[in-house]
Amino acid sequence: MICAKQVFRCFRCLERAGDKLTGAAGPVFVTLGAVLLSTGAFCFFEVVRPSVPLPLFSTPICVLIAFNLLMHYYWVCVVPPGFVTDTPRTPGKGLLWARKRRSARNRALTGVRWSDDVQITPGTLSRCRKCSILRPERSHHCRICNRCVLKYDHHCPVRINQCVGLHNERHFVLFLIYLVVSTFFYALFGWRYGLNALGWYDDEAWPYWSPPVPFVATYVLSVVLCLAVVIMVSWHLWGIACGETSVEAADHEQYRTLVSGRGETFVNSYDLGKRKNLELFFNIGKDGYPIYTLLFPFRIEPYTDGRAWARRPGYERHGGLRAGEELTDEEEDADAGA
Numbered sequence: 001m002i003c004a005k006q007v008f009r010c011f012r013c014l015e016r017a018g019d020k021l022t023g024a025a026g027p028v029f030v031t032l033g034a035v036l037l038s039t040g041a042f043c044f045f046e047v048v049r050p051s052v053p054l055p056l057f058s059t060p061i062c063v064l065i066a067f068n069l070l071m072h073y074y075w076v077c078v079v080p081p082g083f084v085t086d087t088p089r090t091p092g093k094g095l096l097w098a099r100k101r102r103s104a105r106n107r108a109l110t111g112v113r114w115s116d117d118v119q120i121t122p123g124t125l126s127r128c129r130k131c132s133i134l135r136p137e138r139s140h141h142c143r144i145c146n147r148c149v150l151k152y153d154h155h156c157p158v159r160i161n162q163c164v165g166l167h168n169e170r171h172f173v174l175f176l177i178y179l180v181v182s183t184f185f186y187a188l189f190g191w192r193y194g195l196n197a198l199g200w201y202d203d204e205a206w207p208y209w210s211p212p213v214p215f216v217a218t219y220v221l222s223v224v225l226c227l228a229v230v231i232m233v234s235w236h237l238w239g240i241a242c243g244e245t246s247v248e249a250a251d252h253e254q255y256r257t258l259v260s261g262r263g264e265t266f267v268n269s270y271d272l273g274k275r276k277n278l279e280l281f282f283n284i285g286k287d288g289y290p291i292y293t294l295l296f297p298f299r300i301e302p303y304t305d306g307r308a309w310a311r312r313p314g315y316e317r318h319g320g321l322r323a324g325e326e327l328t329d330e331e332e333d334a335d336a337g338a
C-alpha cells in the first residue's frame with residue numbers, strides 16, 4: 001500500500017518540477033508582460049484618450065499613470081530583491097533617485113540612514129540549511145533562485161521572473177497599484193470603442209492605427225486584470241499595514257494559534273501601527289522621503305539594510321513566542337505543500 005508520505009513526496013517532486021519549468025519560462029512571461037503593457041498603453045493613447053473629458057487636465061494625468069506603470073514594471077524586473085550575501089546598498093545619486101526630506105535626520109548605521117525616533121534593533125541570525133550561511137530574521141531561502149533573500153515576500157515567476165524582497169517590494173506594490181488605476185480607466189472609457197472594434201456599430205468605421213483585435217484583446221484583459229489585481233493589491237496592502245510579508249502572514253497565523261493555546265497573546269514586533277507600517281514600507285514620512293515620491297517612479301532604498309528592523313516599543317522579539325518556536329523554511333515548505 002502506498003503510504004501518505006510517498007504520495008506527499010511525489011507531489012513535492014511535481015511542485016519542484018513546476019517551479020523549474022516556470023523559472024525557465026520566466027523570460028518569456030516577462031517579455032509577454034512588457035509587450036502587453038506597451039500595446040495596451042498605445043491602444044489607450046491612440047483610441048481612448050481623445051474621448052476622456054477635460055483633456056488639458058486629464059492628459060498629463062494619463063501620461064503620468066502610464067509612465068509610472070511602465071517604469072515600476074521595469075524596476076521590479078531589474079532591481080535585485082536583495083540577497084543576504086550582497087553588501088548593504090546605499091541610495092544612488094542622479095535623476096532616477098528621489099531626494100530625502102531636508103528635515104530628515106540621518107543616523108548612519110551599517111550603511112543605512114534611518115530615523116532616531118523609531119526603535120530599530122538588529123535582527124537575530126539563523127543558519128540556512130540549504131546555503132549554509134548566516135542570515136538575519138525575515139530572510140528566507142528561495143527554492144527557484146536557490147539563494148537567501150532579505151525580507152523575502154514571494155518568488156514571482158510569471159510577471160517579473162525574480163523574487164520580491166527588501167529592495168524591489170516597493171516597486172512591486174506600486175506597479176500593482178498603477179496597474180489597477182490604469183486598467184480601471186481603460187475599462188471605464190474604452191467600452192464603446194471595444195464594441196465598435198467588435199463591429200457592433202456597423203455604421204462607424206475604425207479609423208485608428210491600432211488594429212481592432214489587439215484593442216479588444218487588451219480591453220478584455222484590462223477588465224479581467226482590474227478585478228483580479230484589485231483583490232491582490234488589497235491583500236498586499238493589508239499585510240503591509242499589519243507589518244507582515246506574505247510568508248509572515250501565514251507564519252503569524254500559526255504563532256497565534258500556538259500562543260493562544262497557552263492562554264497568551266501573540267504580538268507581532270514589526271507592527272508599529274497601520275500608518276507607521278505603511279510609512280516605513282514606502283519609506284515616506286518625517287525621516288523618509290516626501291509623499292509625492294509615490295506619484296513618480298523614483299528609485300528609493302528601503303529604510304533598513306535588511307539586517308535590523310523597526311520594532312514595536314518595548315518588544316525585542318515577537319510577544320508570546322518563545323526561543324526556538326520560530327518556523328524554519330523547511331517547516332513553512334511542508335505546511336505550504338500539505
Ligand SMILES: [Zn+2]
Binds near residue numbers: 130131132146148
Ligand atoms: Zn539559503
Ligand SMILES: [Zn+2]
Binds near residue numbers: 144146154
Ligand atoms: Zn526567487
